[in-house]
Amino acid sequence: MKISIRQVERDYKALMERVQTLPDYQIDLTNRVNCYSCVNKKCGHITKTKDVDAGTTPMYFWCEMCNSRAVSSFYNDLAPDQKPSYEWYRPDFQRFKKVRGNQGIYNHLISGGLEYRQIIVDGKANI
């Protein structure tokens, strides 16, 4: 069942208030990087991400090299010399409206979850 636009507006407003007031969201985002280690022993690549908004990110991602599962380092920078290739951000209201038919994604976002996008520098992926 799709959530009404009115409900999305209320949920989004409440989330924005929490983001602006709750201590969990008042964090320093400078160098807020996370490393996802590939579970494939033959690969072992680290997919590095950074948070540009305060919110929750998943424990598992995928390896950008071999597509295997990759596990979070819980914000330990395991590869200080490597640049992040993905960033986690809080989508805007339009996105919340768009995903209101998908309960899983909607609940993730409304409870402070972030989405990811590839970091593009000078028109190229940052891998």
Ligand SMILES: [Zn+2]
């Ligand atoms: Zn891999």
